[in-house]
Amino acid sequence: MSNVSVGVQIPSSLYEKLLAHTSKVNVSKSEVVISALANYLGTTENVPLSQKVADLEVKVGRTTSFGQEIIHNFYEKEREL
Secondary structure, rough: OOOOOOOOOOOHHHHHHHHHHHHHHHOOOOHHHHOOOOOOOHHHHHHOHHHHHEEEHHHHHHHHHHHHHHHHHHHHHHHOO
């Protein structure tokens, strides 16, 4: 599959969020934009593998945090009894 270059103008606030996200998950701006466009258009087979991995890492992190919160709440309720 060959790639083409596309130039777009976006609000500076959106660009700042893009930069923050790319730094956080260590992917390129192009990968994030490709992923977002592919998801929006419903063609997720075009999402770069590195972006899929980064998205999965975020989801795992959320799941882990949620699980820790459930365990914490469980033990707090146990202490109250």
